[in-house]
Amino acid sequence: xxxxxxxxxxxxxxxxxxxxxxxxxxxxxxxxxxxxxxxxxxxxxxxxxxxxxxxxxxxxxxxxxxxxxxxxxxxxxxxxxxxxxxxxxxxxxxxxxxxxxxxxxxxxxxxxxxxxxxxxxxxxxxxxxxxxxxxxxxxxxxxxxxxxxxxxxxxxxxxxxxxxxxxxxxxxxxxxxxxxxxxxxx
Numbered sequence: 425x426x427x428x429x430x431x432x433x434x435x436x437x438x439x440x441x442x443x444x445x446x447x448x449x450x451x452x453x454x455x456x457x458x459x460x461x462x463x464x465x466x467x468x469x470x471x472x473x474x475x476x477x478x479x480x481x482x483x484x485x486x487x488x489x490x491x492x493x494x495x496x497x498x499x500x501x502x503x504x505x506x507x508x509x510x511x512x513x514x515x516x517x518x519x520x521x522x523x524x525x526x527x528x529x530x531x532x533x534x535x536x537x538x539x540x541x542x543x544x545x546x547x548x549x550x551x552x553x554x555x556x557x558x559x560x561x562x563x564x565x566x567x568x569x570x571x572x573x574x575x576x577x578x579x580x581x582x583x584x585x586x587x588x589x590x591x592x593x594x595x596x597x598x599x600x601x602x603x604x605x606x607x608x609x610x
Contacts, residue, residue, distance in 0.1 A: 465499035487537040504528040
């Protein structure tokens with residue numbers, strides 16, 4: 425077996441044909457009136473060989489859905505987060521109905537495109553729990569136990585380990601046993 429020699433970059437993978445090309449065209453800090461917690465929202469530009477569109481909404485970073493679609497977490501001027509999708513070929517921006525337990529004014533959702541999973545917090549005055557649903561249809565995939573708030577900031581979530589875990593994004597000193605939820609396979 426020949427020596428491996430100096431480190432080399434692995435060959436790059438070609439982009440999928442259905443990948444939407446987008447870029448951040450601007451950034452805005454959005455905060456509810458009278459509140460100190462702000463959200464960084466973006467103006468997104470979509471490019472194709474024939475045109476460039478700047479979406480008319482502020483959004484968190486978009487996620488790929490395939491077939492020329494982007495999944496968007498749209499941020500209002502009051503920092504509410506609703507859901508939408510954008511189709512590049514038709515240039516259509518559609519609103520997506522949210523699950524019944526989704527609270528647009530009190531959650532920071534995370535979408536995992538490869539499995540089409542939306543994770544978000546459901547909050548009460550003292551505690552939160554993570555809910556994970558599959559889009560479209562919003563079938564329940566997982567729901568975590570209640571977690572006590574460590575401050576007045578609502579539960580935020582982020583994906584970890586290639587969509588196998590949802591991690592709570594507050595109370596950074598917590599251990600993985602108390603700050604993450606394992607997601608069952610398909």
